[in-house]
Amino acid sequence: MAESGPDPVATLVRDAAFDAYSAGLFAPAGARPHLYALQAFDIELSRVRDLTREPLPGEMRFQWWRDALADPARADAAAHPVMRALEAAIRYGALPRQALQDLIDARNDDLYDDPLPTVGDLEARLGATRSALLRLSSLILARGRDPGGADAAGHGGLALGLTQIARELSRAPQRVARLVPVELLAAQGVGQGDLERNEAPAALVAALRALALRHLNAARAAYPALDPVAAPAFLPLALVASDLTRRGPGDGLRWLRLARLWRASRRSTPF
Structure with missing residues (x-):
């Protein structure tokens, strides 16, 4: 055979x-x-x-x-x-x-490529994608039973999505230029054309990282309402804090990320 x-x-x-x-x-x-x-x-x-x-x-x-x-x-x-x-x-x-x-x-x-006017518009976009995916993953782990934790999934998805955008802004801004809200660009005196030219000021990246961190902390606060059966769906959030403070390329090594997930899987609160 x-x-x-x-x-x-x-x-x-x-x-x-x-x-x-x-x-x-x-x-x-x-x-x-x-x-x-x-x-x-x-x-x-x-x-x-x-x-x-x-x-x-x-x-x-x-x-x-x-x-x-x-x-x-x-x-x-x-x-x-x-x-x-x-x-x-x-x-x-x-x-x-x-x-x-x-x-x-x-x-x-x-x-x-319609621009997103506000941070709220970006959060709505990420909520409909990244947060929804977290919620659906929770349902799979709970075999269709509601495991709770809707707020944790909502904020957790935003933290994941914002972290990814901030990471891309710091290395390839043109890839995510359409996702950066106009109000954030205006606050930093940046135009979308600057991002298309691969130019993203550090202050803009920092603003997105700060927003991601706020949602990560909100997800942590809401996490106790989640049935532990759904915990594996939230393991990627264990990588967010280190991604937001990453200073060297070594932090992106796959074996290191896997090791962090393994350590997180052994904690009662994984992130």
């Missing part, structure tokens, strides 16, 4: 979202593939903008995902490894399909 190859869904998550992949290693074995399926779904959605030059082809890709969610038995949906794995995750975690449709709609906004 031929041996089966590596799981393409887990491989996708490992290659594209190593922190999420590593955190999944500390989840119960039965839930792990379903957590990876959800992450892979989000990875597929987040890549649409990079794969299409114009909004219309991107809209068509997102529509495929909407149709596949509505009719997962159709041939092309059933043959797609991520969609097939996602359908298993939906059944395992009793995931609401509408919440997944909402995630598609939120990612659809990435196709357009």
Whole structure:
């Protein structure tokens, strides 16, 4: 009998979202593939903008995902490894399909370069993506039962998203220029054109890091309301504090991040 190859869904998550992949290693074995399926779904959605030059082809890709969610038995949906794995995750975690449709709609906004006027607009965007993903992961770990911790997921997702934007601003500003709110740019005397030219002042990065830290602290305060069964979903937050104060490239080494997650997995409050 031929041996089966590596799981393409887990491989996708490992290659594209190593922190999420590593955190999944500390989840119960039965839930792990379903957590990876959800992450892979989000990875597929987040890549649409990079794969299409114009909004219309991107809209068509997102529509495929909407149709596949509505009719997962159709041939092309059933043959797609991520969609097939996602359908298993939906059944395992009793995931609401509408919440997944909402995630598609939120990612659809990435196709357009409309500026975000305020910090509140950015927080709403991240809440609809990063926070929603945390909440859905919690449901998987709780097998569809409400594990509580909605506020922890809300603030935790914002902390993760803001940290990622701050990290990109410090090394490749043009990649996240469209996500930096106009009011923050104005406060620092910066224009979006400056970011497009790969110029981001340290004060702007610091402002985003401070905002991320506020949400991290709020997530910590709300964390006790979460059923511990859902704790593995929140493990990536254990990396946020070090990412916000990172001074050297060594902090990004995979073995070091995995070691931090292992230590966090052994604490009652992982972050």
